[in-house]
Amino acid sequence: MSSPDRPLENADQQAQVFERVRKAHQMEATEDYVELIDDLIRTQGEARLVEVAERLGISQPSAGKTISRLQRDGYVTSEPYRSIFLTDKGKQLADSSRERHDIVFKFLLAIGVSEDTAKLDSEGLEHHVSDETLGVFKRLIKQHSERQAKK
Amino acid sequence: MSSPDRPLENADQQAQVFERVRKAHQMEATEDYVELIDDLIRTQGEARLVEVAERLGISQPSAGKTISRLQRDGYVTSEPYRSIFLTDKGKQLADSSRERHDIVFKFLLAIGVSEDTAKLDSEGLEHHVSDETLGVFKRLIKQHSERQAKK
DNA sequence: GCATAAACTTAGCCATGGCTAATTTTTGGA
DNA sequence: TCCAAAAATTAGCCATGGCTAAGTTTATGC
Numbered sequence: 001m002s003s004p005d006r007p008l009e010n011a012d013q014q015a016q017v018f019e020r021v022r023k024a025h026q027m028e029a030t031e032d033y034v035e036l037i038d039d040l041i042r043t044q045g046e047a048r049l050v051e052v053a054e055r056l057g058i059s060q061p062s063a064g065k066t067i068s069r070l071q072r073d074g075y076v077t078s079e080p081y082r083s084i085f086l087t088d089k090g091k092q093l094a095d096s097s098r099e100r101h102d103i104v105f106k107f108l109l110a111i112g113v114s115e116d117t118a119k120l121d122s123e124g125l126e127h128h129v130s131d132e133t134l135g136v137f138k139r140l141i142k143q144h145s146e147r148q149a150k151k
Numbered sequence: 152m153s154s155p156d157r158p159l160e161n162a163d164q165q166a167q168v169f170e171r172v173r174k175a176h177q178m179e180a181t182e183d184y185v186e187l188i189d190d191l192i193r194t195q196g197e198a199r200l201v202e203v204a205e206r207l208g209i210s211q212p213s214a215g216k217t218i219s220r221l222q223r224d225g226y227v228t229s230e231p232y233r234s235i236f237l238t239d240k241g242k243q244l245a246d247s248s249r250e251r252h253d254i255v256f257k258f259l260l261a262i263g264v265s266e267d268t269a270k271l272d273s274e275g276l277e278h279h280v281s282d283e284t285l286g287v288f289k290r291l292i293k294q295h296s297e298r299q300a301k302k
Numbered sequence: 303g304c305a306t307a308a309a310c311t312t313a314g315c316c317a318t319g320g321c322t323a324a325t326t327t328t329t330g331g332a
Numbered sequence: 333t334c335c336a337a338a339a340a341t342t343a344g345c346c347a348t349g350g351c352t353a354a355g356t357t358t359a360t361g362c
Contacts, residue, residue: 015208018183021275022320025176029349032169050309057166060310062350069348081310081357108284111291117283124172124279132268133259140262173350180319201339211340213320220318232327232340304362311356318348326341332334 021128028127029066031097032056034075037084038094046083100134101126107137110144172279179278180217182248183207185226188235189245197234251285252277258288261295 036055040047053063067084070076075090086094104126108118129137187206191198204214218235221227226241237245255277259269280288 011202011205014206017271017274018206019208020271024275026348048309049311051162054162055165055169057170058349059351061312061352064311066349112287113284117281120168120171121279121281121284123168124175125276128272128275128279130268130272133264133272136263177318199339200341209319210321212322212342215341217319305360306362307358307360309356309358312354314353315351317350320347321345323344324342326339328337328339330335330337332336 024127030070030073030075031093031127032123033066033070034086034090034094035097035101037076037086038091038098041086047085048083052084097126100129103134103137103141104129106141110141175278181221181224181226182244182278183274184217184221185237185241185245186248186252188227188237189242189249192237198236199234203235248277251280254285254288254292255280257292261292 033052033056036052037047040051040055044051049060049064049067052067053060056063067076067078070090071078074087075093076084076086078084101122105118105122108121109115113121184203184207187203188198191202191206195202200211200215200218203218204211207214218227218229221241222229225238226244227235227237229235252273256269256273259272260266264272
């Protein structure tokens with residue numbers, strides 16, 4: 001590929017692309033945490049820090065620090081030595097994150113990616129998919145399931 | 152959706168997923184920089200810090216700090232007040248990053264995402280697509296272009 | 303009911319990647 | 333040639349998100 005397919009564009013436009021990625025990036029941890037906390041509340045009845053930390057694969061103090069930030073920013077509430085709850089804002093974010101995650105996951109399956117890889121990739125991809133692309137994904141999932149039904 | 156589609160899995164497995172995302176994350180800035188530097192060298196003959204910073208939409212000192220890290224880690228070389236060069240390692244990473252980026256971009260176009268959105272999304276997505284998924288993308292791009300040719 | 307274990311917090315460390323302000327070096331034009 | 337503008341660097345700030353070690357609180361089991 002000697003001639004690039006994406007020619008050098010206007011510097012301003014390119015800067016906006018990167019800015020958008022940086023913004024998405026700031027939300028990643030937040031989304032992962034509220035999604036996980038919501039999962040834990042659903043399945044275990046409550047979300048304990050020890051469990052959050054274990055599932056994220058990080059130390060308890062690291063998880064605790066981020067939980068504090070989430071509390072400061074209004075996504076969760078929790079009293080010292082107690083379990084963690086989602087605020088309305090946190091619950092909304094958890095719901096929309098889960099929906100995105102599920103769509104990306106199912107989309108990958110629909111196009112023929114293996115279940116293991118779909119699980120891995122969807123976790124990384126979910127934070128960077130625009131609404132437009134998500135819409136296309138949904139459409140293709142639907143087409144795929146209809147095709148399956150016909151067989 | 153009252154019953155989650157992705158049931159709570161083993162904590163260890165889940166931790167590995169998040170660890171993989173964190174690793175990918177560490178590489179993101181590196182990949183973006185070498186890809187951009189390579190683009191600049193191709194099209195302008197050289198990569199100046201001022202241009203890198205402008206295109207990333209960040210200040211010169213911020214870009215400079217990351218360039219120092221890239222130099223420390225063997226991706227680029229540059230002497231004070233001079234332009235930036237890629238090492239072999241850096242060039243290799245730039246090439247593979249660009250290839251990924253192009254595949255993701257073309258794939259999004261192939262499934263019907265608009266050009267503007269494809270440009271935005273591919274920048275965020277490229278760092279999180281596994282080789283397996285990339286292979287599926289490539290296959291679908293090919294199918295799409297063959298379908299186009301038939302018309 | 304009390305001792306021990308588990309959970310959580312606090313304190314303090316580090317790297318990354320943003321920023322501004324101020325300085326230094328290089329470059330280009332009159 | 334030399335001076336001003338542009339480019340790059342340095343210094344120092346901040347937030348995030350990792351970590352370990354040590355201390356505190358809560359829960360558990362004998």
